[in-house]
Amino acid sequence: MHFIATEGKLDADKYENDPELEKIRKERNYSWMDIITICKDKLPNYEEKIKIFYEEHLHLDDEVRYILEGSGYFDVRDKEDKWIRIFMEKGDLITLPAGIYHRFTLDEKNYVKAMRLFVGEPVWTAYNRPADHFEARGQYVKFLAQSA
Template identity: 45%
Template sequence: MAVAWYRDESDENLFELHMTDPPQILTPEEVFEKTLVRLSRVENCDDEEVQAKVREDGNFMAHDWLEISKEILQDEYEKKLEKYYAEHLHTDPEIRLIVAGSGYFEVRNASDKWIRLRVTKGTLINLPGGLYHRLTLDSNHYIKMLRLFSEIPAWEALNRPEGDTHPVREEHLAALPSDV
């Protein structure tokens, strides 16, 4: 299962944060309550039959693969990491099954604080449309994920502050409980 905690805003080394004695661990239920992000675990996620069942059970209309590593992306590696790490939102849900490697998704709660989610092989993460988030790798510099789409993806990524006034952002904020 993914491990989640509030990220220390003062840490300047954003691409190489390691999980050493993280503060205030959040349960998957607490993550959902604060962000509407759903986290679950899929055993044997690298098995094609298991992946097919996940796609069928979720009624996903489309899927593809994303694999990020220095070896695969070569000269584009740093540029891609910067792109994925830019704070952004999508108009449609972002659903990912991590089938190899590991990394971090960071999501904003209702008080605009970052919650860091460490994802590893077997993590199924469902980020709702309108949620500001970003992705980075850990010190292994590798992740492979099955991208699942509940509808044909619009792939509209809106960086902050551009997405602040988008209707899907306003809907997401209205659905969140106010954070204390």
């Protein structure tokens, strides 16, 4: 997938047995899942992690996040390399394509609980900018040029 996809609202209160979420997971082959809670009391090395999440980076796989509680922002780069801020709150599901530069930050509530979804085993490696030499970045830039 080479674009940011938001699926509209899902019912985060019933994520454990939501047929809509199951349908999305089956269609996209999201076989692996975990839940992360980002707040001072629940996340070890909170301050360090927050800084890492906010450092501009890319991944070689899609990044899929489903917000179960709380809220925050994903910032992504547009075709002109300017930031676009995407507000994410309870019930939102987003797919950031492999190769897109992005970052994440909490809002003033300083709390989010999110499901992380992967195709196969998770790969947590983030490549801070500049990381233009990766094939995933090249494919994403090519897609942007074609959609211009």
